[in-house]
Amino acid sequence: MSAAWKASKPTAILVLADGTVIEGQGCGATGAIEGEVCFNTALTGYEEILTDPSYAGQIVTFTFPHIGNVGANNEDIEDLDPQKPQRAVGAILRTGITDPSNYRSSEHFDVWLKDRGIIGLSGIDTRALTAMIREKGMPNAVIAHDPDGRFDLDALKKQAADWSGIVGADMAKDATTTESREWSEGPWVWSDGFGGADEGDMHIVAVDFGIKRNILRLLAGLGAKVTVVPASMSADDIMALRPDGVFLSNGPGDPAATGNYSVPMIRALIDSGLPIFGICLGHQMLALALGAKTVKMHQGHHGANHPVKDHTTGKVEIVSMNHGFAVDSDSLPDAVEATHVSLFDGTNCGLALKDRPIFSVQHHPEASPGPQDSYYLFQRFADRIREHKARIPA
Template structure:
C-alpha cells in the first residue's frame, strides 16, 4: 500500500506502508548502522517516529533476545530498504514479522537521506505516517493533534521488582529502563531493586540501598518536577549515578538548566572526550535534551563533552558521590569502552560503605 510521511512544515515523503497501521509523533533520526531492534524497543523513543538512516534494515533479522523492553515504544518507523531474507546465526525471524507482530506504523522505500536533511535543517518536528489516499483535510486534522508530555508515565514499570543477587543493593528509578542496564549492574555485583519513576524518596531509602541509580527515559526532564524533587531529597543521602535522562534530572536537582537540541544525538558512534584524561570514547546516544553550560552551579564539575558539538556529556559533584553521563554505556559501543562507568558506580558504593 502506498503511504506518506507528512511533516508539520508541509514536507512530504513517499513510501510503502507496511500493513495499514498509521502513526503520529515527533520525527527523529538515528545514524546507527546496527542495533535496529534495540532502537525499536528503547523506551526513550516513546512518542517518536524513528527514522533510521542506514539504508538496509533487517539484514541480520530479529530475535527477542535483542529487545530492551517487552515491546516497542516508538510511535512509528521510517526506513529505506527492508531485508526480506536475513542471514545471521542468531536470526529467529524477519524484522517485518517483528514490526507487524506489534502493529507499529512503518513506512519503507523512503529516501531517508532526504528526511534526515530536512530534520537537520529545520529541527525535529511533528510528523504522521498515513495512507497515500488520505484527503488534505484528514492530513491537517491528524497533524493538528497535540503531542503528549507524559512519556515517562507510559514506559515506567507499574510495580517494583528485583533483579540480580549481588553485594551492593541498588535502588533504581525506572524512567525508561533498558534490559542491558540491569545486566550491566548485575555483572558488577549489584542487586537491583527497580522502582516506578514517581516513587517517593522515602520509599527508595526505606530499603537502605548502597546507591541510587537514575535510568534513561523519554521526553523533557522539565515535565517531571516530581522526580526532580525526589532526586533533590536523595542528594547527600546515598551515592547517585545517572544515565541520559538520569543525568538531566540530577543536574536540574543540583541547580542546572536543560535545553532542547535542534535534532538531538541519536546514533552509535558519537565521540565523547574525557576532560580529565584527554581520552575520546565512542558512545551510543539517544537524547533530544542536554544540560546547559549557562549558570552551572558551583558544586557541579563537567567531566565529559561531546566532540561533535561541545555539549555536556558527563558531570560529577565536587564533594558528594554523585556522577552521571549523557550517553549509554550499556549499549556497548566500542564494544566495551564504557563499561568502566558501572565499575565506578560500584566503587562509589564501596567507598561510601566504608
Template structure:
C-alpha cells in the first residue's frame, strides 16, 4: 500500500458538521457516539475497554500507533470502540516489547480508522456542542446516504449495551485456594480490575450481566463487585435488583463506574447523561474524607445526580471531580457499600486510587469478623 495515496475519508456529526481526512486502509462505514480521550499513552487499553463500546473515539494525542501493540496490553479480548479518528497515524512502530503494528492490529479487528483530521478543532467542537452520534466512512459512501443512515442510529441516552460486551457464561479468575472469594457482575469488566482483585488474594467468579442475586450468592462469596461498562445505567433493572439484594443482606460491595451508577439507581438516586463526559487519564479528584487530591483515569458519559445523593440520608459523598464538582465517589453510612465513578485499576493511567481495592478487602475482613 502506498501510504501517500490513501483514500479520502469523512467524519459526519449528527448536527451536519463534516470533517475530512484519510483512510488508513480499512474500508467501511461505522456509526457511534463520538467522544474524545485526552490520554497521551495507553491507546491499546483504551481501544479494548468495554466501556467504550458503541463509541467513535477521537484521540486528542497527535500521534497514534508509534509504539505498536502488545498482546498483554488489552482490557478485553477484542477492540471495543466502533471506530477511530486521529491526527497522525503511525504505520511504523518502535518499542522493545511490541508484537505488531497498530494497523495490523486494526485489520484483525476490522476497525475503520480515519486519520489526518484536525482533531484539535474537532475536540474543541465536541466540547462546545456536546457528545453526539457520528459516522466515519472510508468506502466512498455519499454524504447524503450517510446522513440518512446516521439519522436512524439510536442515541446513547436510554441505550443498554452491557449485553453486548458481558460474558455469556460464568468463569473463574485467580487461585481457588485464595483467602477471599468475590462474585463479580460483569457489565463490561476490564481485565485489570480482575488482576487487582487477584493480586489481593481473591478468587473471583465473574457472572453475566443478567445474572440474579441468587446466582452470585451461590458462589458463597465474601464480597460482591459491580463492574464498569458501556451505555446508560437506567435500563439495567436486573443489575439494580442485584444491588438491592446485596444491600438488604448488608454484604460487602464495591462498584466502579457503571456499577457505581447502578448502586445509586438501586437506592433511588438518579443518573443523567453528561454533556461531554470524562475520558482521560489525568482527571483531578478530591477525596473529601481525607482532603487529599488524586489524579485519576476516567471513562464515563453518565453521572450520579449530586443533589439526589446529598438529599439521601443513607449516603455520603466521598469524592468529587475538581473540575466540575460532579460525584466521583460515595458510600453508605450504615451498609458495607462504597463506589467510585472513576477507574482505580487505571490501565491506562495513574495508580493514585489503587488503595480503593485495599479498602474493599478491609470491608470484607470487617464483615467476616
C-alpha cells in the first residue's frame, strides 16, 4: 500500500460489534447499514455472489484482491427482482476498483454497486480480517461510506452492537417472490446468450426462499415447465398446480425461523410421494421437516473451491458454497442417509430418503466454479420425476 493511499482520509469504515473500527476508501452506495461479516474465497463471479439472495444481511469480504476489474453487466445477476434489497449489503475489497477490462462489461463496477445499493469498502488488509473471522467467527458489524469522511463513531458502534443478527431471523419472507410466476429462460450458451426452455414433459414447482436465476434456467433446461411460487404457499395450493416434482430453493437467514411456516408445508409434500429436490436453505429445511436439526456455523462456507464427496458415486466435486448454517449429521433419522460430505470440515452436504425420491444438497450445483461438476444433480432430479410418473397408472 502506498504512503499516499495510507495518508488519504478514510471515506468508508467497518465498525464491528466489539467496537473495532477498520478504515478504508469507499465505493458503491453511500450510507450505513448493519450486517454479518463473512469472507468469500472465489476468484471470479463477484456479480453472482453479490446478487445471490442467500447473502441478504451479509457483508462480503473478498479474499481475492482484484474485484471489479472486469466490470459488470446485466447477464450475471442472480436475484429475480433487482429492485428488491434482498442481497449482500456490503462488499469489502483489498484494492480499489480499476477501469473495466472485459468484452462483456457494460458498466463500471462502482456504478453497478451504487445502482444496487451495496456499500463498498476498499484498501484494507482483507487477509487480517479473514484470519480474524476464521479465529473468532463471523461478527456483526456496520459498514458505512461517506465521501466526505464524516462518521459518528459512537452511533455506528451502538448500531453494530444492537443489531440482532441472522440467528433467529426469517429473511426468506422478504427474499421470496410475492406471487406465482412462470419461468421460461434456459441456460446460457457461449456467444448466444440465454436460450429458451426446452419443450417439457414435466412440471416442476419451485418454492422460492430466495432462488437464484441459474437454478431456474437449469430446471427449465431439463425439459420442464417451471412455476415459481412464494415461500409461504401451502402444500394444498402447491398440489393444486399438479406438479410432477417440487424444488426447494436456496435463500437467506436462519432455517429454523423460516421453518416455522415452511416445515409443515414440506412435510405434507413428503407425504404426497412427489419427488423433491432441495438446495442450500432448501436442503436445511428438508432436513428439519424430516426430524433433523440445523446449527449455526463458526465461519460458514463461502467460496467456489470447496471439495465435496458424493457417497453415491464416490466422486469428489469442486463446488460453490454459501451458507452459515449446516445440518447436524448426528441428528439425521434412520430413514435418511447422508449422501454428500464436505472434505474441508466433514459437515453434511447432502441427504436422501431411503424409500422415496427425495434428496437435497448443501452446495450450489447450478454454479460453475470450474468444470460443471454438479450439474448431474439436476438430471438426477429429472430422472426421479420421470421414474415416478412412469409408476403412476394412466
